Amino acid sequence: MKKLQLQGLMLLTVLAFAACRNSGFKTTSSGLKYRIYEGSSKDSTKTGAILKMNQSVRLSGSKDTLLEDTYSRIPFYAQVQDIKQLPGQPFYAPDEIYKFLKKGDSAVVILYVDSLIKKGIAQEAQLPPFMKKGDQLTFTLKVLDVFQSDSLARLDYQKEGEAFQKRMEQKEREDSIAFEKSGGRQKQLSEMEAYLKKKNITATKTALGTFVKIDQPGTGKQAADGKFVTLRYTGKKVEGDAVFIGPDSFTAQVGTDGSSIPGFDDGVKQFKEGGKGVIYIPGFLAYGKNPPPGSPFKEYEPLYFEVEIMRVADTPPQQAPQATAQPAVPDAAKDSKK
Incomplete structure (x- = not known):
């Protein structure tokens, strides 16, 4: 390879x-x-x-x-x-x-x-x-x-x-072991705790290492593994509290489709439908050592997401039927690598 x-x-x-x-x-x-x-x-x-x-x-x-x-x-x-x-x-x-x-x-x-x-x-x-x-x-x-x-x-x-999934899983295991041995994991957890203390934020640490501030726990279904969760979110960097995405919304199947970073997935599972709060993610649970090419993230950069859980269900939401396209006057086409 x-x-x-x-x-x-x-x-x-x-x-x-x-x-x-x-x-x-x-x-x-x-x-x-x-x-x-x-x-x-x-x-x-x-x-x-x-x-x-x-x-x-x-x-x-x-x-x-x-x-x-x-x-x-x-x-x-x-x-x-x-x-x-x-x-x-x-x-x-x-x-x-x-x-x-x-x-x-x-x-x-x-x-x-x-x-x-x-x-x-x-x-x-x-x-x-x-x-x-x-x-x-x-x-x-x-x-x-x-x-x-x-x-x-x-x-x-x-x-x-x-084949790519197997390579990534192997690499993640190797990176995780090396990061743990270097003391990096504990260092990042301590840095996140210091950040929360400085901001007077009360958040609960999960077993994985994600910190979750629950403003409203929600009263509906729990956002557990396998559930389809639709949520609104705004993503920010811990450094400077700078917004890097949002407000936006999306639907994902929790814990199964790999569409979310580990800390985000872990944080979402702490809420029920209707819940609101903030998920604070140390860098090793965000994009880790290898952020996506062209992304605004540094290696092991800590992030946080303000979230609102809009829907928790056993099935994905149904898409509304598309309207029949009408002929349009030719206009500028747009070309734009989640």
Whole structure:
């Protein structure tokens, strides 16, 4: 596994260097710049085929940031489409070159933020805070396989997901053991206790190490493992009490689907339907040693969430039927890696 990651890193370095030099690049009709490094396969890729690829996305210009990297995670799968530029419907994305790629190929694709704005795909006022005019997005792609049917691609994705889950569980065990031995766990618990004391906050520590301040315990069903919980929340960093997400809402199955960080899941289980409070999470129960690429979190950064438990049920909420779409005047499309 380490050897594969090293090979991926070497590939990224070589291709990123080529992108910086911007040499040997071609340009699509939309203005997309790309360069393909051909592998050994001679088979052409047909429309409808599904590419299995590793991808990194790097933002450069005002700030150099790695936004996404699948080389140590799960590859992504994309269907090859016959993309046509239509009046009033601008398109400017790496998908344009998928039809040129074959198994074993690598590619670098460059998008300019100014072009996204000019084409109406993005609006300057709505750019993410880390992105500015004049920046560029560099996509580095490596085609691992090509599938001719959706069923084969889905089966492969399932296998990749299971393998990734095993790798992550093993890594988490190793990190947890090392962190415990270093005294880091106890240090973070002590730091959270000191923070709560300084703020005059009374919170109860769970067996896992999450701290929960219960303003209203709730009177409905307990948010236990397996229950589908719908809640409102606002996420903040302990450092500076800065909001990083919310207010927002979502539904998750507690303790089973892995969609929440451990401390959040643990904290939610302390409430019943109708409950309100705050969940304080030491860094080792938040995103730990490996925050998501491009996220605003540091390693082992402590967080807290103000929550309101709106619904606890045995089944997920039913989605409202979608209204029939009405023809609309073509407008700026929007492209935007929980």
